[in-house]
Amino acid sequence: MFTQYFGNYLLNKGYLTAEQLHDALEEIKDARLKLGVLAVNAGYMTAEQTEEVNEAQKKYDKRFGELAIEMGYLTEEQLKELLSSQKYGHLLLSQVLVDKGIMTLSEFEKAINEYKRDYSISDKEFEAIQSDDVNEIINIFIKFEGSKNEKLLKDYIALFARNLIRFIDRDAVIKEVSKLEVYDCQFAAKQDISGAIVLTTYIEADENAFIQFASKYAEEELSSVDEMAEASVGEFLNLHNGIFLVNLSNQGIELKMTPQEVFKDIKVEKLFKVSAELSFGCVNILIQEH
Amino acid sequence: MAKETFKVLICDDSILVRKKLKEALSALASFEFLEAGDGQTAIDVYKKERPDLVFMDLVIPVKDGITAVKEIKEFDNDALVVIASSSGTQENLKKAIKAGAVEFIQKPWEQEQLSNVVKKFLKKGE
Numbered sequence: 266m267f268t269q270y271f272g273n274y275l276l277n278k279g280y281l282t283a284e285q286l287h288d289a290l291e292e293i294k295d296a297r298l299k300l301g302v303l304a305v306n307a308g309y310m311t312a313e314q315t316e317e318v319n320e321a322q323k324k325y326d327k328r329f330g331e332l333a334i335e336m337g338y339l340t341e342e343q344l345k346e347l348l349s350s351q352k353y354g355h356l357l358l359s360q361v362l363v364d365k366g367i368m369t370l371s372e373f374e375k376a377i378n379e380y381k382r383d384y385s386i387s388d389k390e391f392e393a394i395q396s397d398d399v400n401e402i403i404n405i406f407i408k409f410e411g412s413k414n415e416k417l418l419k420d421y422i423a424l425f426a427r428n429l430i431r432f433i434d435r436d437a438v439i440k441e442v443s444k445l446e447v448y449d450c451q452f453a454a455k456q457d458i459s460g461a462i463v464l465t466t467y468i469e470a471d472e473n474a475f476i477q478f479a480s481k482y483a484e485e486e487l488s489s490v491d492e493m494a495e496a497s498v499g500e501f502l503n504l505h506n507g508i509f510l511v512n513l514s515n516q517g518i519e520l521k522m523t524p525q526e527v528f529k530d531i532k533v534e535k536l537f538k539v540s541a542e543l544s545f546g547c548v549n550i551l552i553q554e555h
Numbered sequence: 556m557a558k559e560t561f562k563v564l565i566c567d568d569s570i571l572v573r574k575k576l577k578e579a580l581s582a583l584a585s586f587e588f589l590e591a592g593d594g595q596t597a598i599d600v601y602k603k604e605r606p607d608l609v610f611m612d613l614v615i616p617v618k619d620g621i622t623a624v625k626e627i628k629e630f631d632n633d634a635l636v637v638i639a640s641s642s643g644t645q646e647n648l649k650k651a652i653k654a655g656a657v658e659f660i661q662k663p664w665e666q667e668q669l670s671n672v673v674k675k676f677l678k679k680g681e
Contacts, residue, residue, distance in 0.1 A: 483571050496571040503569070503614065504662055507641025511661070514644035522642060524568050524616045 266402055266426070267394050268293070268354030269438040269542070274380055275368070285367050293357040300329045302360050303347045304339065305374045308388075312371040314338045353395045399426045407442055409537055412554060414462060421509055422539055425550055428505045429541055433481045440540040440547075447534050448551065451475070452490055454499040454527045456506050460520035467533065467551035468502045474546030481545075490529075499525035561677050562604060564589040566597035566623065567612040567639070572662075576610060576639070579666060583673045594618030598626045601634065608676055611656070613640040613647055621650045628655035635676050639664060 272286050281289070301315035310318075310333065318332050325332065330348070333339040339347075362368040368376075381391055384405055393401035403423040409415045422439060429437035450467065452475040458464045470478060472490060479494035480487045482501045487494045503525045510520050537552045563586050565573050570592075577588050589604055591597035595617040601609065609627065613620035620638060627634045638651045641662040651659055657676065660668050 492570055493574075496569045500569040500571050504641045507614075507643070507662065510642050510644050514646065519644060519646045522614055524614050 266397050266399065266430075266436075266438050268358055269436075270394075270402070270406065271355035271380065272358055274383075275362075275376055278376065278379070280372060280376060281362065281367050285362075285365075289358055289361040289365070289367070292361045293354060296357040296360045296364070298352050298356055298360050300333070300344075300347060301370055302356055302363065302373065303350060304333070304343075305370060306353075306356055306359075306377060307343075307347060307350070309343050309347070310338050312369070312374040315370055351396065354397075355395060399423050399430070402426075403439065407439060407539070409442060410444055412537070414554060417462060418537065418552060420512070421552070422550070424509055424512070425505055425539075426541070428501070428508070429543070432501065432504075433478060434543040434545075436544055438542045440542050443538045443540075445536055445538055447532060448536055448538055450528065450531050450533055450551070452498075452527070452529055453531060453533075453551070454495070454502045454525055456499075456502050456525040457523040458506060458510070458520050459522070461518060462520060463555040465553040465555070466502065466506060468498055468548060469551055470498075470546065470548045474543070474548055477545035478543070478548055495527040499527050558585050559678075560585040560587055561608065562587045562589065562606040564591065564597060564600055564604065564606040564609045566591040566594070566609065566615065566620070568592050568615045569612075572612070572639075576669075579664070579669050580673070582666070583670055584678060592616075594620060594623035597623045598630075601627045602630055605631065607635065608672075609634065609636040610639045610660075611636050613638060613642055613651070621647075621654050624651065624654040624656050637672055637676075 272290060275281055276283060276286050304310035305312055305315060318329055318336060321332050322329060330344045334341060334344060359373045363370055363373060386405060390401060394405060400423045403419055403426060407419060407422055409418045412418055426439045450469045451471045453467045453469040455467045475490055475498060476487055476494055479497035483493060483497040506522050510522060513520055533551055535553060539550045541548050561584060565576050565588060567573050573590050580586055589600050589606055591600050593616045611620045611624055624636050627636060636656045637658040637660060638656045639660045639662060643659055643661040648659055658672055
């Protein structure tokens with residue numbers, strides 16, 4: 266998930282175009298991550314130092330790591346750590362961009378530092394989000410301005426993201442939250458939650474995304490919003506809300522929920538709309554606090 | 556020896572869950588399936604058909620799952636009702652046990668959980 270967030274950040278900051286981002290994301294599975302990107306990401310070397318090592322490599326027949334140690338830029342421990350570190354998606358993306366000449370290593374270094382600064386992310390938090398820790402990603406990037414239950418809603422969305430990744434699309438990305446006065450739904454599954462906290466929740470999408478979503482969860486090809494498609498999206502919402510209630514119950518908060526229902530063309534008022542980008546389209550989760 | 560067929564009632568308001576449960580159970584034994592989409596229908600079907608086992612959702616229309624379990628147990632104290640629900644909260648677990656349910660399966664279920672239920676309550680000698 267963080268790969269897409271970082272890619273969108275680079276796009277918004279003008280480091281690349283939408284087309285370049287799209288193409289680079291397609292290529293990351295074949296990317297070979299090099300030590301320069303890893304060392305800069307870890308903050309062990311500057312982009313300038315990696316360029317110096319690259320230049321030195323042209324004169325001496327030695328590996329990057331070996332030269333970096335000889336030049337005093339890396340310790341043996343740091344090299345060992347980098348060689349065994351995980352190949353995070355945003356690094357593979359950056360490697361593709363550097364290899365294609367779309368971004369220099371200096372620009373990558375600048376972007377990583379700007380990113381941490383813009384979102385006030387500590388090194389520890391950055392470690393968590395780059396390893397796709399969904400809770401940490403949601404906690405940092407998703408805000409419910411003016412909500413009386415912000416922590417609870419963040420937990421709700423983090424669970425939703427995990428369920429999307431688990432059951433629907435492993436590349437699901439939670440996008441922005443909008444606070445709206447009114448929203449016209451196309452197809453929506455609805456379920457009420459009541460108790461100490463009272464919420465109405467919806468999964469909403471246009472016809473095509475609703476059918477695709479239903480097909481994924483039902484594990485069968487559906488071609489229209491029929492009884493099975495409605496049951497599928499409704500049951501996903503029911504499952505998600507059920508797990509949410511179990512988690513709260515384990516913390517001593519007992520809530521209830523109503524049977525799920527599916528509607529077409531309804532108006533929802535005073536809500537938070539959280540969009541999720543999936544491989545087949547966009548699906549929204551709508552939350553009304555009462 | 557002829558293969559034993561068990562009569563099972565599945566009560567869930569989701570046609571998808573009923574379908575998935577039927578598919579999953581069919582891999583474990585021979586079943587005759589009965590279906591209900593709400594609590595009242597489940598009670599009515601139970602009284603008429605006296606199935607060997609019931610899978611009951613909790614959050615269902617007309618009469619909820621706990622009420623349905625209570626009424627089925629009042630009619631037949633030996634009824635075997637397994638709750639299969641996504642909302643296995645502490646409160647629901649307590650209510651289900653009190654109502655007389657014999658097992659609680661949290662959705663999404665694992666095939667092994669269903670297999671254990673079938674072994675425990677239907678294929679007892681195996």
